[in-house]
Amino acid sequence: MNAIAETRAIRVSGYRALPAYLLEARYEFLRLLRTPSFAVPTLSFPPLFFLLFGLLLNHGNAGAAHYLFATYSVFGVMAPSLFGFGVAVAIEREKGWLALKRVAPMPPGAYLAAKLAMAMLCAAIIYLILAAMAYALGGVRLPAAQWLVLGTVAVGGALPMCALGLIIGSRANASAAPAFVNLIYLPMSFLSGLWMPLSMLPHFLQQVAPLWPAWHLGQLALMTTGQATTGSVAGHLLWLGAFTVICFAIARRGLARAD
Amino acid sequence: MAMDTDVVAALRGASKRYGKLLALDGVDLEVRHGQILALLGPNGAGKTTAISLLLGLHDPDAGSANLFGEQPRALAARCRIGAMLQTTAVPDTLQVGELIALFRSYYMSDSSRQPRTVFDTAQLAGVSDLLKRRYGKLSGGQQRRVQFALAIAGRVEILFLDEPTTGLDIEARTTMWKTIRTLVAEGCAIVLTTHYLEEAEALADRVAVLARGRIVAQGSVAQIRARVGQxxxxxxxxxxxxxxxxxxxxxxxxxxxxxxxxxxxxxxxxxxxxxxxxxxxxxxxxxxxxxxxxxxxxxxxxx
Known part of the structure; x- marks a missing residue:
């Protein structure tokens, strides 16, 4: 946001902005609670998929449950991030709510930080549901540290996914945004091997997989749980970090164009 | 002579083009401390564009816009302004009290002044009885009053009101006029666009008439009236x-x-x-x- 870039901190000290950050996040959470039509599908979709494909269709196949638990943790973070940023920002931008907040002295970053926190919270809830299902129904047993690190990957995955969503939110109009998000969300999940191992797919798709941020996240999740993967932790983190920064930079330019 | 420090908001030779449409064409405008300026003009005359330049929502193609001698987008300048825009979709699921608290919190980053309390803000805007109601459940006129409350949640020095009373009934309009006068008495400047000429006549110290992106007349209500001999x-x-x-x-x-x-x-x-x-x-x-x-x-x- 240009408004943020040009901010001069003359009489404005950082800690005084804290109440605004907290309220912004709190009300973002309240809005989520009060909109069950968004919250319920977002939170239940990945666990239902996992139940169907990971547990029921592959019943008794511990390897499949193990693999899909890791990759569905990544799949789980995608919807709240992509929809929360892609669709919600597009709507609030188009309808003037964002403009009003930008005219008022909303502290730089409070808006995006609140939305990011909410995406992370959703990702954490989805992860906990998946973990409970994997443990109770899929017989997945991991060392304590692996449960935790995988949870961190799932929640941290909100960063690149929100950045990607924000590109849509900063440019697409409100009615087109859901279509753009869906165009990315489901195909990318599939092409990144979140639904089935890429080794089961044509060779070409395996070659282009490193193009998708979800693939890098998926590889991290699989590494965490000690499964066969490609690349190194540092390599994936670096790729995702660079991807996040670039997306934010592009989105920021889009948001700066007032419309 | 009035000092230049009295000028709280100014457009200087400001032009803005949207595609083929020249929405604003070399406009000079000054708003002084404690003054109510009414921007009048037919639809499409450039009133909203003038306000959006002053608010930093758009950049002028030529000329300049500034608030308190600063870029309109500077956070320090924004701490001193409040605005009611013409089209704003406020989240339906938040309660009025929550919305006011949120906007109030924005103004807390300015250490030199405390924002109004939620209670005071609600009372000034005439929405005290709506605090627990969700925004989406309100009537159009009530929503407009809530937007007014958001604009005055800070202790601002200039308020931008883009057609504030459109859709209000007479009583609500009178309440808003009264609050506007109270704020002006405290030294707040107001920039107002309106379709209701009696609103400008009742409130404004100065009137600027815009037509096709230019200011075609500017002065006190009496001066503008005197332009017409009849x-x-x-x-x-x-x-x-x-x-x-x-x-x-x-x-x-x-x-x-x-x-x-x-x-x-x-x-x-x-x-x-x-x-x-x-x-x-x-x-x-x-x-x-x-x-x-x-x-x-x-x-x-x-x-």
């Missing part, structure tokens, strides 16, 4: 209205019920002739043209 004569007379309409100095003459209404640029001559012709003439009234007539006249000239 006055209105009303009386009950037996003289034929069609005949009066043919007289010199008469712009128009119509019957309004039993009364005759004449618009003239030389009332003395017309009244003398009326009295000569009709000794029974009574209920004579002469009115200076209102802002409405002046406005029509000025925008007609500009077209």
């Amino acid at each position: 006055r209105r004569i009303r009386c009950i007379t037996a003289v034929d209205v069609a005949a009066i309409a043919q007289w010199s100095h008469v712009r128009s003459a119509v019957r309004d019920g039993e009364r005759t209404e004449i618009v003239s640029d030389s009332t003395e001559a017309v009244v003398r002739r009326l009295l000569d012709q009709d000794a029974q003439l009574h209920e004579l009234e002469i009115q200076r043209a209102g802002l409405a007539e002046a406005f029509v006249e000025i925008t007609k000239e500009a077209a």
Whole structure:
């Protein structure tokens, strides 16, 4: 946001902005609670998929449950991030709510930080549901540290996914945004091997997989749980970090164009 | 002479183009401390564009916009302004009290002044009874008042109100006028766009009339009114209205019920002739043209 870039901190000290950050996040959470039509599908979709494909269709196949638990943790973070940023920002931008907040002295970053926190919270809830299902129904047993690190990957995955969503939110109009998000969300999940191992797919798709941020996240999740993967932790983190920064930079330019 | 520090917001030679449309064409505008400036003009005249430049929502293509001598986008400047935009979709699921608390919190980053309390803000905006209601459940007029509350949640030095009373009933409008006057008495400056000329007449110290992106008249309400020499004569007379309409100095003459209404640029001559012709003439009234007539006249000239 240009408004943020040009901010001069003359009489404005950082800690005084804290109440605004907290309220912004709190009300973002309240809005989520009060909109069950968004919250319920977002939170239940990945666990239902996992139940169907990971547990029921592959019943008794511990390897499949193990693999899909890791990759569905990544799949789980995608919807709240992509929809929360892609669709919600597009709507609030188009309808003037964002403009009003930008005219008022909303502290730089409070808006995006609140939305990011909410995406992370959703990702954490989805992860906990998946973990409970994997443990109770899929017989997945991991060392304590692996449960935790995988949870961190799932929640941290909100960063690149929100950045990607924000590109849509900063440019697409409100009615087109859901279509753009869906165009990315489901195909990318599939092409990144979140639904089935890429080794089961044509060779070409395996070659282009490193193009998708979800693939890098998926590889991290699989590494965490000690499964066969490609690349190194540092390599994936670096790729995702660079991807996040670039997306934010592009989105920021889009948001700066007032419309 | 007024010091320049008195100027809280200014456009200097500001132009803005949207595609082929030149929405604003070299506009100079100054708003001073404690002053109410009304921006008038037909739809598409550039009123909202002028405000959006001052708010930093758009950048001028040429010229400049500034608030307190700073870029409109500077956070320090934004801590001192409040705004009510023409189109704002506020989240339906938040309660009025929560929305006010949120906007109030934005103004807390300014260490030099405390924002109003939620209670005070709600009272000033006339939404005290709505605090627990969700925004989406309110009527259009109530929503507009909540937007007004958001604009005044900080202790701001200038308020931008883009058609604030559109959709309000008379009582709500009167409440808002009263609050605007209270704020001005505290030294707040107001920039107001409105379709209601009586609103400008009731509130404004200064009026700027915009037409096709240019300022075609600027001054006090009295000065703008004086731009129009004509006055209105009303009386009950037996003289034929069609005949009066043919007289010199008469712009128009119509019957309004039993009364005759004449618009003239030389009332003395017309009244003398009326009295000569009709000794029974009574209920004579002469009115200076209102802002409405002046406005029509000025925008007609500009077209």
